[in-house]
Amino acid sequence: MSMKRSQGKKSRHVCVQEGVLNRITSRIRKSLELQEILTTTVEEVRAFLNTERVKIYRFHPDGSGEVIAESIHGKRLPSLLGLHFPADDIPPQAREMFVKTRQRIIVDVVAQRKALNQLDSLDGESLLVEDIRYYPIDPCHAQYLSNMGVSSSLTLPILYQNQLWGLLVSHHSKPRQICHKELEVVQMLVDQLSIGISQSNLLKQTRQQVQHEATLNQISCLLHSPASVAEIRQTVLEEIVKALQGSGGRLYITAEPTGKPAQLYTYGEQPYCELEESSYWQQIMGFPQTSPNQQYSYEELRVRNFPVTKNLGSLSDHSTHSPKLPYLRTISDLYQEPQFELVSAFTATTIRSILIMPLQYRQDCVGCFTIFRNEIETETLWAGRLNHDERNIRPRESFAAWREIKQGQAQEWSLNEVKLAQALGNHLYMAVMQRRVEDMFRHQASHDPLTGLPNRILFEDRLSLFLAQAYRRGEMLAVAFLDLDRFKTINDTLGHAVGDALLQSVAQRLLGCLREGDTIARWGGDEFTLLLPRISCPEEVAKLAQRILSSFKSPYRIGDRELHITTSIGIALAPYDGEDTETLLKNADATMYRAKQQGKDNFQLYAPEMNKKALEQLVLANHLYKALNRDEFLLHYQPQLNLKTGQIVALEALIRWQHPELGLVSPNQFIPLAEETGLIGAIGEWVLQAACTQNRAWQLAGLPPMRIAVNLSARQFQQKISKTIARVLAETGLDPSYLEVEITESIAMHDVNFTICVLQELQDMGVYIAMDDFGTGYSSLATLRRFPLHTLKVAREFVNDITTDQKDAAIIKSIVALGHGLELNVIAEGVETPEQLKFLHAVKCDGMQGYLFSKPLSANAVTQFCQQQSGSGIAQSLFSQKLEFSVTRYRDRDLQN
Numbered sequence: 016m017s018m019k020r021s022q023g024k025k026s027r028h029v030c031v032q033e034g035v036l037n038r039i040t041s042r043i044r045k046s047l048e049l050q051e052i053l054t055t056t057v058e059e060v061r062a063f064l065n066t067e068r069v070k071i072y073r074f075h076p077d078g079s080g081e082v083i084a085e086s087i088h089g090k091r092l093p094s095l096l097g098l099h100f101p102a103d104d105i106p107p108q109a110r111e112m113f114v115k116t117r118q119r120i121i122v123d124v125v126a127q128r129k130a131l132n133q134l135d136s137l138d139g140e141s142l143l144v145e146d147i148r149y150y151p152i153d154p155c156h157a158q159y160l161s162n163m164g165v166s167s168s169l170t171l172p173i174l175y176q177n178q179l180w181g182l183l184v185s186h187h188s189k190p191r192q193i194c195h196k197e198l199e200v201v202q203m204l205v206d207q208l209s210i211g212i213s214q215s216n217l218l219k220q221t222r223q224q225v226q227h228e229a230t231l232n233q234i235s236c237l238l239h240s241p242a243s244v245a246e247i248r249q250t251v252l253e254e255i256v257k258a259l260q261g262s263g264g265r266l267y268i269t270a271e272p273t274g275k276p277a278q279l280y281t282y283g284e285q286p287y288c289e290l291e292e293s294s295y296w297q298q299i300m301g302f303p304q305t306s307p308n309q310q311y312s313y314e315e316l317r318v319r320n321f322p323v324t325k326n327l328g329s330l331s332d333h334s335t336h337s338p339k340l341p342y343l344r345t346i347s348d349l350y351q352e353p354q355f356e357l358v359s360a361f362t363a364t365t366i367r368s369i370l371i372m373p374l375q376y377r378q379d380c381v382g383c384f385t386i387f388r389n390e391i392e393t394e395t396l397w398a399g400r401l402n403h404d405e406r407n408i409r410p411r412e413s414f415a416a417w418r419e420i421k422q423g424q425a426q427e428w429s430l431n432e433v434k435l436a437q438a439l440g441n442h443l444y445m446a447v448m449q450r451r452v453e454d455m456f457r458h459q460a461s462h463d464p465l466t467g468l469p470n471r472i473l474f475e476d477r478l479s480l481f482l483a484q485a486y487r488r489g490e491m492l493a494v495a496f497l498d499l500d501r502f503k504t505i506n507d508t509l510g511h512a513v514g515d516a517l518l519q520s521v522a523q524r525l526l527g528c529l530r531e532g533d534t535i536a537r538w539g540g541d542e543f544t545l546l547l548p549r550i551s552c553p554e555e556v557a558k559l560a561q562r563i564l565s566s567f568k569s570p571y572r573i574g575d576r577e578l579h580i581t582t583s584i585g586i587a588l589a590p591y592d593g594e595d596t597e598t599l600l601k602n603a604d605a606t607m608y609r610a611k612q613q614g615k616d617n618f619q620l621y622a623p624e625m626n627k628k629a630l631e632q633l634v635l636a637n638h639l640y641k642a643l644n645r646d647e648f649l650l651h652y653q654p655q656l657n658l659k660t661g662q663i664v665a666l667e668a669l670i671r672w673q674h675p676e677l678g679l680v681s682p683n684q685f686i687p688l689a690e691e692t693g694l695i696g697a698i699g700e701w702v703l704q705a706a707c708t709q710n711r712a713w714q715l716a717g718l719p720p721m722r723i724a725v726n727l728s729a730r731q732f733q734q735k736i737s738k739t740i741a742r743v744l745a746e747t748g749l750d751p752s753y754l755e756v757e758i759t760e761s762i763a764m765h766d767v768n769f770t771i772c773v774l775q776e777l778q779d780m781g782v783y784i785a786m787d788d789f790g791t792g793y794s795s796l797a798t799l800r801r802f803p804l805h806t807l808k809v810a811r812e813f814v815n816d817i818t819t820d821q822k823d824a825a826i827i828k829s830i831v832a833l834g835h836g837l838e839l840n841v842i843a844e845g846v847e848t849p850e851q852l853k854f855l856h857a858v859k860c861d862g863m864q865g866y867l868f869s870k871p872l873s874a875n876a877v878t879q880f881c882q883q884q885s886g887s888g889i890a891q892s893l894f895s896q897k898l899e900f901s902v903t904r905y906r907d908r909d910l911q912n
Contacts (some may be wrong), residue, residue, distance in 0.1 A: 035063050036203060049068065049215035053084035056183075056208050060201055061086040064169070066187040068092040071173070078102030078681045078810050080181070082398075091188040092164055093824055098398040098416055105182075113172035116146075119198065120170040124160050125190045127152050132198065159410035165192040169198075175212050183208070202385075225600040227435050230258045234439060238446035247279075252384065253282045255439055257514060260434055261386040262366065266443075267291040268374075268382040271451055273458040274467060277382075284387060286360035291383075295356045300341040300373060300383055314818060341380050343437060348425035365389040367425040368867070372436045372442040378881050381447045384440065390478040464524035464535040465515055474544055478596050481548045482589060492589050494599045495545040495613035496564070496607035498527070500581045500615040502541035507733070509576070516573045517580070524571075528563045530895035544600070553588060553620060560584050560618035567616075568834045581616035592621040636688050643697060647673055650705050651871035655724070655842060655864045658856055663881065664721040665755060667864065668706035669871050670698070690728065698905040699731045700739060707747040707754060709874055714753075718881050722783055729762050733769075745781075751781035757808065759787050767798055778803040785842075790830055800837060807834040808861075811845025818850040831858050 037722045038059055053071050062067035071084040078685060085096040123129070133146040141684060148744045160168060184203055185193075187586055208832065239250050246264055256264040261285025279291060290296045346369040368392035370503035373383045373497040379546050399411040463472035467478070478494065485492045485896040499521065506514040518541065523533050534546040550556055563584065570577045585606025593599035602621045610619040642648060652666040672680040689695040703725050710723040727736055736756075742749055744770055756777060784808035790813055809830050818825045827843070834841035843855050845863030855863055 035655045037812040044819045052211040057086040066185045068186040122168045124166045261391040263387040266384045288360040344371045345428045347427045374441040388426045391422045395419045395423045469536040491550045493547040494603045496603040497543040498583045499541040520571050584612035584618035586620040652877050653871040654869045667724040695728045696730045707749045711747045711749045722755045726757045755783035757785045774803045786812045806840045809843045
């Protein structure tokens with residue numbers, strides 16, 4: 016009978032045990048809400064143990080604890096729910112043993128004894144048999160429990176992920192024995208509780224992840240909405256501030272490669288300075304330093320991150336980032352950061368903590384967003400008033416709730432908030448970069464890649480728009496074409512890299528000359544176009560053009576070179592010079608060419624007659640392309656006379672164009688066109704071939720051998736003409752000594768070393784070399800003596816007035832003396848009067864060429880002319896007569912005076 020009662024009692028105990036476990040397990044299955052699980056646990060444990068109070072005490076990161084769940088029976092023990100306990104209420108040694116040995120503590124205050132029950136050994140291995148030891152209770156601990164009204168207590172650790180999460184504590188106002196079976200049941204309930212905590216945390220993380228994904232989806236939708244960029248970014252900033260529970264924020268986007276300046280968006284409470292523009296902020300963000308005097312060390316800033324920094328890996332680990340790269344920062348309390356130099360900007364605000372999130376991928380950073388949190392007021396209910404000095408001596412006498420209120424507290428940033436900020440930063444970075452790529456494509460389609468200026472397409476679009484506005488408002492606008500003078504020379508001699516750098520410098524200087532609202536574009540090559548809206552009068556445009564011309568007076572510094580360049584400007588006004596885009600541009604372009612014809616380095620306003628002349632030039636250029644194939648060119652030859660012997664020593668070949676419809680076209684008309692169109696090279700080679708062929712034919716016909724003089728163009732000379740000349744001489748059979756090439760000073764001085772090389776090759780071949788139009792260029796005596804020359808030809812400008820202008824006479828004397836000093840022949844061009852001949856003979860000039868002796872003759876006329884003179888000595892006779900006539904006139908004039 017006794018055995019049956021014992022078995023029945025045991026069976027009931029097992030049923031109770033199983034019932035408690037089933038209820039706790041069922042509650043965990045039914046609900047993942049942690050608070051509900053905790054509340055169920057304390058209720059079931061208190062009912063099972065039949066004690067007066069069971070509480071769950073959770074530890075905070077700072078070591079203090081809070082009663083977060085409680086079940087009370089009766090009124091002997093007061094409620095402790097919601098009360099906080101300081102960290103030093105539980106000694107570190109006890110905390111350590113709770114974790115290492117899963118130690119449970121049973122205290123009997125009346126018996127002054129405590130039992131320590133351990134499930135694991137100190138090395139962490141589970142024990143086969145529980146280790147139970149009894150010790151006398153610490154007097155301080157006994158008084159602590161007595162002051163709380165507790166006579167017996169049971170304490171079990173709640174472990175989660177091998178950390179001390181909290182304690183389950185049972186209190187009774189009277190002595191109460193806890194048997195081994197009860198302890199086993201409570202331990203199993205605590206183990207179930209650990210599972211519930213894990214599931215609850217998983218639910219919390221899932222909910223948080225869902226919330227974060229919803230936030231990211233919302234931000235993503237906003238970033239790709241059809242609203243304006245400014246509106247989108249402002250709205251996104253506001254939503255980010257709300258999602259991260261901030262009081263304000265800033266979104267800073269760096270300047271774009273297309274030239275768009277940096278942008279700043281703000282929301283909520285702000286500091287009293289532009290953070291992102293300060294060198295300190297740029298430095299902590301890793302942006303390029305704006306001031307070389309600002310020196311900061313990233314490691315020395317010691318900007319504190321959240322407590323879990325080590326778990327974030329690449330988010331903010333200093334060791335994985337180059338100091339030059341920005342990375343996420345959180346400042347938990349800006350007033351506790353002695354290195355934070357911008358504290359003064361926040362003192363008048365309630366901002367207390369900051370999160371800085373760079374918008375970056377690897378080394379590419381396009382900005383950052385900054386979230387502020389205001390200071391908060393915290394309220395804590397402590398179990399008894401804190402007095403640490405007295406607490407070190409004896410326990411608290413009262414555990415009545417004591418309210419502590421702290422103002423001006425900083426709100427720290429959690430790991431999940433930081434991860435959300437990083438995800439938001441990634442979305443923003445991708446949106447900004449996508450926008451920048453799109454803008455870059457649009458910019459490249461409408462802008463010049465070298466100068467960054469609008470290109471022809473964008474310029475024409477703007478011109479059409481402004482023309483419509485000007486027509487509607489009755490206003491006037493101007494279009495200007497601007498071309499750099501002799502830019503090709505710089506490109507050909509110094510290289511395209513220098514030319515490109517010069518174009519960039521010119522573009523910047525032009526931008527500085529324009530008014531706000533004006534447009535400048537690179538039209539192509541070295542041409543620029545200007546759109547000048549809202550012009551009040553033509554004089555306003557003239558002043559602007561003059562300002563541009565004046566700006567070109569200063570040299571351009573390109574590398575170690577100093578370059579001087581001028582510009583020619585053509586201007587057309589709407590509506591007077593055209594009411595549509597095409598007409599205005601055409602007229603401005605024609606006017607610019609007129610400015611070049613007027614000597615360059617000037618501006619011209621459009622005049623209607625320019626169109627007629629431009630059309631004539633266009634027609635002439637079209638005919639010129641066909642002239643070579645149609646054999647429309649011919650040569651005339653002008654004799655050169657030796658002033659000592661009176662003999663013809665050379666003939667200069669002069670090209671003529673006999674057009675079937677236009678008649679004889681002057682070289683002054685078509686030679687500039689040939690140079691402009693690039694035909695001058697082919698035409699020059701034809702002249703060389705035809706002249707050598709004709710000279711050889713004269714020699715074979717029995718005429719006295721004479722040199723034939725051929726003018727070389729700059730293009731021919733730059734293409735190493737010596738090979739072409741050698742080929743032509745070989746093909747025609749003409750001896751090199753009967754060919755003379757003429758180059759101008761400007762050609763010779765273009766590249767002195769190159770000129771010397773080419774001329775030396777020609778001289779070695781036996782070709783004669785003459786410098787034409789001497790005196791009009793800018794060669795120096797030091798350079799002139801290095802050139803392998805045979806002849807100097809004095810420009811006709813100096814010969815025209817030698818008998819009436821003492822200065823021209825002095826120049827002729829000097830040139831003759833210079834030529835003879837350099838052992839060169841000197842020939843004067845454009846001699847038309849006996850007086851000029853007399854003067855040249857008096858100063859011992861070697862030869863002459865001009866209408867006084869003979870105009871340019873056709874090949875047949877030259878044959879007849881030379882035959883007549885060589886047969887009868889007419890040349891010497893004519894020369895003597897003209898010379899005597901001029902001497903007589905001078906003598907008669909002197910007698911009259």
